[in-house]
Amino acid sequence: MDWIPLGQEEYNSICQKVNYLEIKNRPGRLYQEVSKLPCTLESxxxxxxxxxGWDGLPRDEGKLVISQINNFRSxxxxxxxxxxxxxxxxxxxxxxxRSLGTVEDIYGGVLRFKYPESGWKDLFITSKCLGLKFHDDVTPIGYMLNYNGFSLSGQQIDGWENPNYKPVGAWTYELYLxxxxxxxxxxxxxxDGIGIEADSLISFFAxxxxxxxxxxxxxxYATEEDFELMDEIERSWNQG
Structure with missing residues (x-):
């Protein structure tokens, strides 16, 4: 993925074809209409x-977290x-x-590209373990929630409309690049399921x-050997 946004002409053309102004606040419908277009998957x-909100420019949050990683011995x-x-x-x-009739189908999930406030140590230890297991250089990039919505006291909260909603009962899958x-x-x-989510960023987002x-x-699933490797990585980490 080249991280170059669509040109204004192509962007405006897609907006017109999907009736963007009418459905821009309904992400589920927006995704559905975009999926029908004859343009490339990357577009x-x-x-x-x-x-x-992606615009091809370095985000302030990204610049900050990179400076913090540089100070995090990673x-x-x-x-x-x-x-x-x-x-x-x-x-x-x-x-x-994943399967019909589940909360994932009703509400969808959410990708959150941010690290937990509770600490990063476990994320980076896991990334080291994944790197050794899959012979790759691996960096944590965030997580995905398996669903993002709920009905409480007759009030339905739809994660499609509010990506920052924090549902009770959802669990996270950590993501690594x-x-x-x-x-x-x-x-x-x-x-403790473990594996490859996608072979490219385009297919991942698509x-x-x-x-x-x-x-x-x-x-x-993670094996006993994987956990032993993580313990070994953590001991090495603690020793500096």
Whole structure:
């Protein structure tokens, strides 16, 4: 992905074709209409990213987190640095159909490209473990919630309309970026599922936005050897 936004002419053309002014506040409908367009998949992905505030310029949140990582005894690839510059801090509603009738289908999920306030140590230890396991240079980039909506006391909260809503009961899948735009995940909160989420950023975002069929490649679950490796990495980390 080249991180160059759509030109004004192409952007305006897509806006006109999807009736953007009418549906811009209804992300689920917007994604659906964009998916029908005859333009390239990359153009569709970029249009949706631009809808959520991406403009091709380094974001203040991205510049800040990169400076903090530099002080956190960790390194990252040029790809990861550019990704964090461009995307860090954004929350993007997503739609990934897993099984019919689930809360994921009703409300969709959300991608949150930010680190938890509670601390980064575990994220970077996990990234080291993933890097050794998959022979890659891996950097944490955020997480995705399995669903982002709820009905409470008759009030329905729809994550499609409010990507910053924090639902009760949802769990997170941590996301990591490797070389050649590979996206890894680790479900440390629920099942310890581990694997490759997508082979490229375009396919990752396209799947998340419901533009193409989900291409998730699951490699199974974290093993005893993986946890032993993480313990070893943590001991080394603590020793400086």
């Amino acid at each position: 569709k992905v970029k249009f949706i990213l631009q809808h959520w 390194t990252f690839t040029l790809e990861a640095k550019e990704f964090l510059h461009q995307i860090y801090g954004l929350s993007l509603p997503m739609k990934k159909t 490797g070389n050649n735009e590979k996206i890894y995940f680790w479900d440390s909160e629920n099942s 799947c998340a936005f419901g533009l193409i069929v989900d291409t998730e490649k699951v490699y199974g």
